[in-house]
Amino acid sequence: MQSFNPPLRTLMGPGPSDVHPRVLAAMARPTIGHLDPAFVGMMDEVKALLQYVFQTRNTLTMPVSAPGSAGMETCFVNLTEPGDKVVVCVNGVFGGRMKENVLRVGGIPVVVENAWGEPVDPNRLEDTLKSHADAKIVAFVHAETSTGARSDAKTLVEIAHRHDCLAIVDAVTSLGGIPVKVDEWGIDAIYSGSQKCLSCAPGLSPVSFNERAIDKIKRRSSPVPSWFLDLTLVMGYWGGSGKRTYHHTAPVNALYGLHEALIMLKEEGLENAWTRHQQNYLALRAGVESLGLEFFVREESRLPQLNTITVPSDVDEARVRQLLLADYNLEIGAGLGSLAGRIFRVGLMGQTSNMKNVLLFVGAFRESIMRSTLAPARNGTTVAKPRA
């Protein structure tokens, strides 16, 4: 066995997105101790930068030392007690995962079903809350990575609060790509991932909790069922700016990378990053439409950073992705769950969102679609039909 030298891909899938050389270089800096005063100073900067990106003053804002799924679990294990009724809005894979999280900690999920590809319907949430007055939490995905649909987070949080519920928001794919305003919208608990619009390597999950959420955690009558994700313990390490209490060994080099990625986002400016994501989506849309292809999500609910394109019925979807990877070193994503084979998922997240990639994608996609179009063969099966 030898050292691993990865191929040089362009990452236009649902994440990870392209990681800038500055971030890669940061991760290769010498490891220091997780209680080293120099490291603790950097932790404070990471916190401040995350507060900026989340648009919040929440003290409890930090990266969980594991991928986005662990950020999701951090919210549910800390905020849900056995028997708590949690209204979960499901319009894709990740809403379904939220429901699973509620079950694992002994909560009672009440599901608001929405069609995949549609945003969460605020009226349906409101109706559900009216008939479940004892619900304690509302949870939804802001940007459904599995479908490319954007929900109206501000409105959904308002409805949750009107019914005395805390709001847990999945911002894995939204943070850094479209507006996420934790304080202005009153989001109580939120989690994201490092590898989407923040364009860091995967492995960290930024989270933020407001005072209402912390208050619910403090009033728990049962212990948090996870030691690793117990915020009352983690706070001792990431908490105030005073003495740090050892909880677990932080992923030092991964945090160097997140620090650098956040510095780059701050340099660009959050609003500028949102604008960039929108503009490159418009360019991608023009290209996709010029190929005669259709978006899976209606215009007004589309995520600029995660574009889902309907697979034409005569196209071999898997072959398109294989050709893109093999001939252009270009990764795009497949559909998940019930959308497997039905959509392509094309990410324009973080560093990936630039005009060079839009042009590469449109050109390479056009070629690959042509080479993967099926025509009925004489014996009744289908074969790839090359189109010049």
Next chain:
Amino acid sequence: MQSFNPPLRTLMGPGPSDVHPRVLAAMARPTIGHLDPAFVGMMDEVKALLQYVFQTRNTLTMPVSAPGSAGMETCFVNLTEPGDKVVVCVNGVFGGRMKENVLRVGGIPVVVENAWGEPVDPNRLEDTLKSHADAKIVAFVHAETSTGARSDAKTLVEIAHRHDCLAIVDAVTSLGGIPVKVDEWGIDAIYSGSQKCLSCAPGLSPVSFNERAIDKIKRRSSPVPSWFLDLTLVMGYWGGSGKRTYHHTAPVNALYGLHEALIMLKEEGLENAWTRHQQNYLALRAGVESLGLEFFVREESRLPQLNTITVPSDVDEARVRQLLLADYNLEIGAGLGSLAGRIFRVGLMGQTSNMKNVLLFVGAFRESIMRSTLAPARNGTTVAKPRA
């Protein structure tokens, strides 16, 4: 805020240990997708390398995508069902954490208390199991990082099996530094950390489960209370060598680092690494004894990779560590819990275990001890007494 440039430390604490430039460079290679065929190929190599390091043929051998504490939790959330009696041997901080893990998942911990600094007493374990015939699991720490004591893993596992219990072993600090023979000793579930004797950056936790352990997981009557750490799901991603099912986004660049660190360990040879750790401990011992200082742990139970030195009563322990860090960029560890202020913890783990570091430490420690020795002052308080 600016890019973070860490100081260049020598890491002789309880972890992280020094990370080799080859491993740092690996982590900076271009990020690719977690389902990319090239990445999946590398995952297979990581599995094979971990099987070598754990000395096992267990199929379920892989790195958990989070630090060692999550590896510990992976063992307990999957193997313990509510009401299960778990005998936990406690001889330091990490045994105590195991007990906490049992409680969090609704298990009933039965604690075998041992003095801190002593190995786990096999007779005491046997007696406890005799009076708790319904116990299902025995858990212990092979190498207690908080005290520097090594327990006799082989014997403890034998006792567990004699009483029809599964054995969960914490090998966070032992793996790669002293023999850990999963198959030969019959260990049922084991976890370690990337940042100790494997000398990778912190953030990953190699684990291995044998068929008996998997069988207990499959026979669970309640779902695993963690979605993120549920092995029945994680196995779909890390499992056989066939198709990979998406579970969570793997920490791609961190895994590049682990792959490289394991390649380096394979190149050296596991037995050679064990010998190196032993030899450098002997050199350190000579140096420490030449300073008139004493080890906290009895000779026969000492870990060569984690040396605990008793703080002389007239020495300001915190000042010694501060001087080492400030004047020599040398990190050592403090005592934890009841050993705070009473011991120094000096790691010679992985890449840190070399003669250059032994000499640096002995010289710098000598100076720093002298500059931190307290003498009674006239007013009854103590002040640092400089010794030439």
